[in-house]
Amino acid sequence: MKLLTHNLLSSHVRGVGPRGFPLRLQATEVRISPVEFNPDFVARMIPKLHLVEVPKGPIEGYEHDEKFLRQMHHVLLEVDVLEGTLQCPESGRLFPISRGIPNMLLSDEETET
């Protein structure tokens, strides 16, 4: 699972709503997989991210800041969590990640109406 994906996922456990983000990530196995750098794609993704710890957001003109884009590229697309868990911050419910694939399935009782 890439960290870009982690930023787009939220717990859908019943009653949790927007407090289901961000899921707490515990990684037990991580792999760095090189991915071809595409500055246009990375620049497009920046506005879609919800950067919880950065109150101001990215600096103006980030689309042309290659150093910044390369850093974001590495973090978002090249860090691959192979084994671990995602945890709902509100309910504590765990979603396993195995072979790089998160399993987000819940039973009917656990999900929103």
Place this chain on the structure above:
Amino acid sequence: MALSCSLNRYLLLMAQEHLEFRLPEIKSLLSLFGGQFISSQETYGKSPFWILSIPSEDIARNLMKRTVCAKSIFELWGHGKSPEELYNSLKNYPVEKMVPFLHSDSTYKIKIHTFNKTLTQEEKVKRIDALAFLPFEGKVNLKKPQHIFSILEDYGLDPNCIPENPHNIYFGRWIADGQRELIESYSVKKRHFIGNTSMDAGLSFIMANHGKVKENDIVFDPFVGTGGLLIASAHFGAYVYGTDIDYNTVHGLGKASRKNQKWRGPDENIRANLRQYGLEKYYLDVLVSDASKPSWRKGTYFDAIITDPPYGIRESTRRTGSQKEIPKGMEKCPESHVPVSLSYHLSDMFFDLLNFAAETLVLGGRLVYWLPVYTPEYTEEMVPWHPCLKLISNCEQKLSSHTSRRLITMEKVKKFEALK
């Protein structure tokens, strides 16, 4: 004498398959490249010859870099219902537009294609010679000419009734061929990882084109299966996400779908499929997830949602449910790591899908999906609708005498506002 207005007119030679899907594909691609579909022809029906007005040759070339429905495009210099009409039409084509391709430093050749009839070599040569009145000054080069011109003769569509004379004759400068070779190079027969319902390669590219997929888009398939639809989008430069409720399919485990093969090998999963075609860099992630209970944070992330939902015929339609809803005698499915499986009423699924698309597509983004139909009862009112999504096209593919499926394309035209 009619003034032949030949400004920017092109002739598209279409492939004769997936007839209903062709016009929406061309329209979608033209709008993707800033063109607009303009034609003086009223209907196209089954004909492979389409005359369009396209603002520039660049747009025409971009169109051909994407289409799998069109074989070739020509800059149309003349046409008519008889040789005389054709020659008159050519005489009316502005000479200044011909000259750049005919001057003495250039090389060319003239080809002749006949549709639904075979001509002898002698007959072909006669027709080419009849064009000697055109101001060709360059040298003929049959091997590697700079410019290729074509005469196309249309003898209709009925192989049992071939007319003496053609219905239409066209003459034009060949510009480019379409992408029909992708159908063979991406054939499911050669793909490492397939499922029971893997999409035919040609249709998967048509779907990506109906979806107006472009470079750097994010495309999502909520019923991803073995990822065939993602491959087409990745080929056009989009980054791809997929989810599926079936754990084994997403992980590439379990029984193989190939004849003579028992279990899936280690190289059979969605990521491997993309790797097979050199498209691994476009793989974002796949997740095990119930499409009716998505896990995406609120927001608009997807430029296109392109999917083939389960119909309940070959793949079972499932959704997670609660303990109390299990009918007596129904087992849990240990393989799929789903607590319980329920049959998911088809119309609920489309309601969920349209709602999901309205919420998560960017404005202008497209939803492209297959709708199964019981033909004797089908009416247009049955096509699901949503206040935020505009219906763009509805193309039928017959499956059997009573069933068909329709490729529905919708575009998000209004921001989604949740009911308060």
